[in-house]
Amino acid sequence: MLVEILFWVFAAILSVAALAMITVRNPVHAALLLVLCFFTSAAIWLLMEAEFLAVVLILVYVGAVMVLFLFVVMMLDINVEEVRARVTRYALFGAIVAGVVVFEIVSVVWTRSGSGTNVDAVAASLPANHSNTAELGQLLYTEYVYPFELAAVLLLVAIVAAISLTMRKRAGLKQQNIAKQVAVRREDRIRIVKMPSEGSGQPSSTEKGA
């Protein structure tokens, strides 16, 4: 019973936060409301006993992605009023599409499964010391090791792409050109000038006397 109450409370918070996120004017407030959405979702996933994913959601999304969002929002000097769409024209259309989506899924779900099956029906038989993280890790490093490596490569590519996109070439920045330095030859740097020597090359008599 407590689990049900918690679920409904979290579901209400999640829906309200999502609704507020898409309607607030300030992008910083929208990002913070999205953080609330992720946090509440992590709580719901904990209720579903997906502990590892709940922690990963908070670490990766709240800790990294949303901080990146906030960073970008605060770094760019955005004119909020300018990018704000005229709500009246498209809000109605968006609401209709959203209503149709919800109606379709709800009607399908309710006609196919009635009041619904209990989510914990299968998993309730798991032992008390069952570890979600250990099970995921077991699968991730055996059966899914190749996709796992691919995901790592994907993240590396994303890092390189993001850095190379945003790297700025400032004027007056002194940089080394390694290829040019290696390719340099003796003739580029020194010039041998043929000159007639001064005098006869013999020490003068005054120097000899001294």
Place this chain on the structure above:
Amino acid sequence: MIRLNWMLVLSSVLFAISVAGMFINRKNLILLLMCVELLLLSANMNFVAFSRITGDIHGQLFVFFVLTVAAAESAIGLAILVVLFRERRSINVEDLSTLKG
């Protein structure tokens, strides 16, 4: 106990909210990216619910990979956004009509 129906309806509500958000904030590129994140979250919620009800951990692994791809996507998307803002001094989607056919 939590029923599967509730999870499906919750995720469909989240999905619908994020789709409506794309309509409402169709000019603001940052909010569009945020709506995409919310949309992926609602899809992940279905994965978690079905993984729980079938007792099959593979669904949770799929969520793991979706999170990876979503993180990479938002990083590159924000990088493009920063470059765009430097170039145009605006993040209005309607200003991006250079490739209009």
